[in-house]
Amino acid sequence: MDTKQTCSECGAVLDGDMTCESCFHQMLFWENENAANWAVHHLMVLCYYLQHPTLYSQDGVTVGKGLLTAFVKEGRSPAEMREANRDRVNSKNRNWKITARPDDKGSYANPVIWRMYAADVVRGGEPQYLDNVRSWAKSMYEDLVATNNI
């Protein structure tokens, strides 16, 4: 029997015993297995977290949206963003946390209906990994703009 379930956080329709977390681990595996896939690691982690914003603090969501905009809209590289954010992200200067705490979990001002999920990247298979992660990031940026969250 073909059982389907839905991720309670991002709304992805999942097959069998698939979870968004198992998809995250599959994508990390593909990056470790094939070094070329590492090129989109920054986008993959960002997309996974932004699609599950309770993994972030509220400040983390704000920073994550800024990074997604920089990568997708402005075409900036991870190295450029590390340099640009060096002072802000430096833990000595930082008075906020990126990851969620029990009393500080990220969310969006407006509900988002995503068009593409981690599961879609995994279903696309390893040969399409680079293209699919880039499409995932682009679609997520557009979905956040369309819902007035960016």
Ligand SMILES: [Zn+2]
């Ligand atoms: Zn999910």
